[in-house]
Amino acid sequence: MTEMPAALEFDSVSKEYRSVFSRQCLRALDGFDLRVEAGEIFGFLGPNGAGKSTAIHIAMGFMRPTSGQGHMLGRPFGDAWTRRHVGFLAENVALYHRRVDRLLCFYGALNRMGGTRLGERAREVLQMVGLQDQAKRNAGKFSRGMLQRAGLAQALMNDPKLLILDEPTSALDPLARVMVRELIRSAREAGKTIFLSSHLLSEVELICDRVAVLHRGKLVRLGRTADLLQSTEQTEIVTRGVALQDFAGAVTHDGVVSITVPISTQRGVMQRVWELGGEIVSVNPVRRSLEQVFLEVTADSQPPQTDGRL
């Protein structure tokens, strides 16, 4: 069996935005390396302005990297013919003001789709994104959320092998988010690769196999979603029958007291709980929120690192 080419591969890609008039120069991406394997759901995280969209736009061939290169489905970035197998949803998507079904046919036709299949597929994808009742409405009159659904439909028209979504759920209501999640899951079941950027971890952690965290154009974390969220430094000890004031930083809820401590001291704390006549319900590694991950990432500007447990 030959090795499958990566679905998406960045090879020390850098991008500088230069302003024409001032000599200002902004490094949006800095030696960015990433390999997204075929068939995975990959979450691309980072605070606003981290360079996520920049990386995606380079992959789509809208821009050229200042240095470095990359491949998409085994072909260099910017190759038009490869894009036939790629679905792309831009951040704040904008579409032409036409009837949605015709619009979808137009975008499908740009990918060399044709014939009766085109109309059928348009109906299919409208169904998939829950716009089947709006098929005859003009996309110019859509709300942001509906537009985003239409954008998603447009990206799905060609039944892409690789689906690149730039903040796909930013304008969606909770119900629509669930829909997108289901859509992404079923796409993976069909063997597709999904690369989605977001600044919301709650979205990503539910569906992504792996995530990368980008900060100021640098890759700062890369690993399985669960690993990223699991702090290696802290544990939460849930106890019963102890007084809240006996432990600094303890919180109580549902009749239990939970104490968060560094791993190095967890043994001592557990012993104290027992000494005080308490009972230990559970000891769990602390799950961090993305905010914490971001904060950590911003605090230490160490070179890109990879979590060892890949």
Added chain:
Amino acid sequence: MLLIAFNFVREQRWPIFVLLLWVLLLAFLGLVADIPRMREDLLFLFKQVAVYVVAFSIFFGGSAIYNERKSRRILAVLSKAVRREQYLSGLVLGVTTACGIYCFALGLTGSWTLGAAGFPISRVWFLMVCLVAACMLAGTVALMFSTFLNPFLAAGATALMLGVPWIASQTVAARWAYVIPVSALTTTVLNSTFNVPGNTEWFPVCLAVLETAVFWVIAAKIFSRVDIAVAVE
């Protein structure tokens, strides 16, 4: 492929089309006020309305890419299996078609009104072909500049590029007008008196088509290199 690209341009041109139809209405008004004594005025009006279209083509060509970028719609199109040069050909075709429809309508009204006013109208269609060729070339030049300049500068640069040969033709030698034959073609239209059949000179038309191809190649070369950096918010 080109058809689809051009279809999309046409789609986007609807509002401007309405504008063009309004200008056409002006020509119709000339018809309503059909007095034989006004025939010179009618001719003047016809030529005026005819030459506007060249300005429109510069406007179309210069702003097409900018608008698409500004509205971020370009992303959904370029994310498909569309090469940059194909996109550009679509725009050239779109601009030409927009102007072509205008010229066709103008040709119809022109041959009707001027015919009614007693002018020999055999040359109207030839002049319209000249106009379309001029528009195609002017639009392509504007498009080329707009790949790296903003629409105002692109329109300015285009006007300069088309204007210089015209000035040279007025001051240095008449054949300068043929360097970029837009001015030659428009002056053909402007100088046409319709009183005599006049000679039908296809040379500038062919030259315009040829130069369109050249500018298209240059534009495609530049455009495939530029970054489509859309507005960030």
